[in-house]
Amino acid sequence: MNNKISIHNLCLSIDRQPILKNVSLNIPTNKITVILGPSGCGKTTLLKSLNRLTDLIPGVQQSGEIMLDGVNILNGNQDLVDIRQKMGLLAQRPYPLPMNIYKNITYGLRISGRRNRQFLDKRVEHYLKMVNLWDEVKDRLKDPASALSIGQQQRLCLARGLAVDPEIILADEPTSSLDPISSKLIEEKFLELKSQYTIVLVTHILRQAKRMADYVVFMYLGEVIEQGTPDELFNNPQHPVTKSYLSGQFY
Amino acid sequence: MNTKTEEKFFRMLMFLSTIFIVGVLLLIVVSVLYKGLPSLSFTMLTSIPKGGFYFGEEGGILNAIIGSIYLSLGATFLAFIIGWPIALYMNVYLVKHHTLVNAIRFVFDVLWGVPSIVYGAFGFILMVFLGVRASLLAGIITVSLFIVPIMVRAIDESLKSVPRGLLESALSLGSTRSEISYRIFSREAFQGIITAILLSFGRAIGDAASVLFTTGYTDRIPTSLMEPSATLPLSIFFQLSSPIEAVQDRAYASATVLISMVLVISLLSRFIGNRRN
Amino acid sequence: MKHIRLTRYRKWRNVFHQSWMMIALLAMLFIPLVLVAGLIMKSMLLLENHPLFELLFSSDWSPLSSRFGFLPFIVSSLWITILSLLISAPVCLLTAIHLTQYAKRWVLRIMHPVIDILAGIPSVIFGVWGILVIVPFISHQLGPLFGKSVSGYSILAGAFVLSIMIIPFMLNMLIELIKAVPNELQEASLSLGASKWQTIKLVVVRKALPGIVSSFGLGMSRAFGETIAVLMVVGNVTRIPTGVFQPGYPLPALIANNYGEMLSIPLYDSALMLAALILFLVVLMFNVFSRFLILKAETH
The missing domain is CATH 1.10.3720.10 (MetI-like)
Incomplete structure (x- = not known):
């Protein structure tokens, strides 16, 4: 299996409180990797360390390696903008930028200096269609993005992330604030998108993991307990903690 | 402009702005103390001016120190017995009426912004209307009027953070709302209340515009509420404009005393506020 | 008996405190109105003799x-x-x-x-x-x-x-x-x-x-x-x-x-x-x- 990202011995602490302990794992190319675990186990932190958003946390210390396409991104002299542009982030709740729909989609492009109107128009249409939002918003692209429903906002955020041409999609419980119909839409999109993108999905919903995963990583208290294909992990868990989690003894 | 240079440029400006603020504070404290400390002496602190505060070269500023303490204690006390119950009323009795409480907060916030000279002018018409002279009492009432909004909002902010479940569980134990107010909520918000009192006291002792109209100025230490009284801010304001150096020294000495009191209050309330966290 | 008296006392105390709180609040909300009214009344004397426009835009x-x-x-x-x-x-x-x-x-x-x-x-x-x-x-x-x-x-x-x-x-x-x-x-x-x-x-x-x-x-x-x-x-x-x-x-x-x-x-x-x-x-x-x-x- 071809690995897009491989993590070796990643340790992360905040104010000397360890959050991630010696995490090592591989994220395969053009597959959906699900990071599963109870809340507070460090999965969100792990996800954010992939595009170095963890740099924002005061008092943070990191060690280990995160290899992206064979380059260690924890190495100090990496260009953060390049790394982050390779990865689109979808958060637990949609956070539309304080501007209109059109500008939300084109934000990443305009930031990197693309100003050609026709080019931007085309991109907006393309990506909004990609997330099935075009028909709903095509007449009000100049409305503030906050006027959309939560489900629409989350799809907008996905389109916004895709518009910068990432190779990886990082999704942090992207359906947790959505209604069932919007959740389903997002999940279907992910299954479609995985032919072109490497997707990392953080979730604590076991069913979602089972529906989506090509590769599963189970985390508990900051450590990777077990990882493998869904078949291996769900049907034949090795570790007692994994077993009790899968049998519903804790969430 | 390249955004990296732009960021560097603005970061430099930000750094300079921060330094500027610290620098100005130091400059204020140092320049006042530099002028005031040499004129500070035992006689300065323990005697009243002799031969009139504006012309007499002898004597000190005891009248202003005592006057200011009387005035601020009185006004803070009055504002407290009005403001504390109001804040409790908003947080214990009116919990159901969210919009009303927010409207009340809005009004007090706006009142907080009303300049003290407007209160002073209002106090003055009231005094003329009632036919009373400038006095300690008139000053106390006027100053308390303008610190009540501060008191209410500061106590209110700390009461707001008392968890609502506490109200519910105390009610279900059969407490009356007044018991909940004074025994439970006030205890929970104790440090916030002390900070509010210190904040109000600091405002009261430092304000000149409202006492200018209502408290008058005198060389003597007041012996009753109906007498006029000297205050530190006015002691600075009046005596600084005197052409006589010895009189100006009294102004600088008053400034030193006032700034020291205010610094102590600031540090004290920070100390108390920090202990909460 | 003692219990009932105590309860009555507590209730009375609650009413007392509540009344004081309400009076204080109403008084404090009322004072700004008095303040404005007082200032307006006082300035009316001037406004009766001089038009507002002249007062605001004359530099004499x-x-x-x-x-x-x-x-x-x-x-x-x-x-x-x-x-x-x-x-x-x-x-x-x-x-x-x-x-x-x-x-x-x-x-x-x-x-x-x-x-x-x-x-x-x-x-x-x-x-x-x-x-x-x-x-x-x-x-x-x-x-x-x-x-x-x-x-x-x-x-x-x-x-x-x-x-x-x-x-x-x-x-x-x-x-x-x-x-x-x-x-x-x-x-x-x-x-x-x-x-x-x-x-x-x-x-x-x-x-x-x-x-x-x-x-x-x-x-x-x-x-x-x-x-x-x-x-x-x-x-x-x-x-x-x-x-x-x-x-x-x-x-x-x-x-x-x-x-x-x-x-x-x-x-x-x-x-x-x-x-x-x-x-x-x-x-x-x-x-x-x-x-x-x-x-x-x-x-x-």
Whole structure:
């Protein structure tokens, strides 16, 4: 299996409180990797360390390696903008930028200096269609993005992330604030998108993991307990903690 | 402009702005103390001016120190017995009426912004209307009027953070709302209340515009509420404009005393506020 | 028996406290109305004899011959207020961004008490500082730099002292506002490839913009009503100022300086109360508008 990202011995602490302990794992190319675990186990932190958003946390210390396409991104002299542009982030709740729909989609492009109107128009249409939002918003692209429903906002955020041409999609419980119909839409999109993108999905919903995963990583208290294909992990868990989690003894 | 240079440029400006603020504070404290400390002496602190505060070269500023303490204690006390119950009323009795409480907060916030000279002018018409002279009492009432909004909002902010479940569980134990107010909520918000009192006291002792109209100025230490009284801010304001150096020294000495009191209050309330966290 | 008596006592006490709370609240809400009514009543005497337009736009101020043109005072107040905002607003915004986005935690630990102490320094102390430092600075350094020989007691001195006074007030609000911008919003912008600075400029400041504008409004209203510190350094000359090195005479200073004689000259008291009323109404408008803007931004 071809690995897009491989993590070796990643340790992360905040104010000397360890959050991630010696995490090592591989994220395969053009597959959906699900990071599963109870809340507070460090999965969100792990996800954010992939595009170095963890740099924002005061008092943070990191060690280990995160290899992206064979380059260690924890190495100090990496260009953060390049790394982050390779990865689109979808958060637990949609956070539309304080501007209109059109500008939300084109934000990443305009930031990197693309100003050609026709080019931007085309991109907006393309990506909004990609997330099935075009028909709903095509007449009000100049409305503030906050006027959309939560489900629409989350799809907008996905389109916004895709518009910068990432190779990886990082999704942090992207359906947790959505209604069932919007959740389903997002999940279907992910299954479609995985032919072109490497997707990392953080979730604590076991069913979602089972529906989506090509590769599963189970985390508990900051450590990777077990990882493998869904078949291996769900049907034949090795570790007692994994077993009790899968049998519903804790969430 | 390249955004990296732009960021560097603005970061430099930000750094300079921060330094500027610290620098100005130091400059204020140092320049006042530099002028005031040499004129500070035992006689300065323990005697009243002799031969009139504006012309007499002898004597000190005891009248202003005592006057200011009387005035601020009185006004803070009055504002407290009005403001504390109001804040409790908003947080214990009116919990159901969210919009009303927010409207009340809005009004007090706006009142907080009303300049003290407007209160002073209002106090003055009231005094003329009632036919009373400038006095300690008139000053106390006027100053308390303008610190009540501060008191209410500061106590209110700390009461707001008392968890609502506490109200519910105390009610279900059969407490009356007044018991909940004074025994439970006030205890929970104790440090916030002390900070509010210190904040109000600091405002009261430092304000000149409202006492200018209502408290008058005198060389003597007041012996009753109906007498006029000297205050530190006015002691600075009046005596600084005197052409006589010895009189100006009294102004600088008053400034030193006032700034020291205010610094102590600031540090004290920070100390108390920090202990909460 | 004892139990019942106790219960009755507790209930009675509750009623007593509740009544006092309600009376205090109503009284405090009632007082501003009395205040406005009192000021209006007093200024009516003047308004009956002089049209409001003439009062506001005439620059002839000679109380002894019963001519009351407020224009010099209004213009001075505007000059000083606007100038002080021009000085303090960029300083506050830059510092707030610095403290919330870039500064190390120990810097914040120093700056919080610094801001608190600055906020607690009484107006009259700022005035003393103005006389000791700012006025001589303008007279000896800044004035000659622009080829002017000036006393230093000027619009500029007043504006500078004022700008320092409103810094802690606005800075505290700005820090809270910028802190309130959700972290996730910044993360979203960063993961789209924006640099930190682009994120601050395009997302953080943009998101906090209504709040920023209203905190500037509140700062301005505070500056507009500030009395003693300005009075001490501004020069107090009744003339429409035409430059920042000239002395001015803002409205609060007018009231504070002349209350002593206001009962000995006819209509003078009424004129000063009108000045207080104008002050009150302007500050009220600014306050209501700014706070309304904040509330609207919060609920949005």
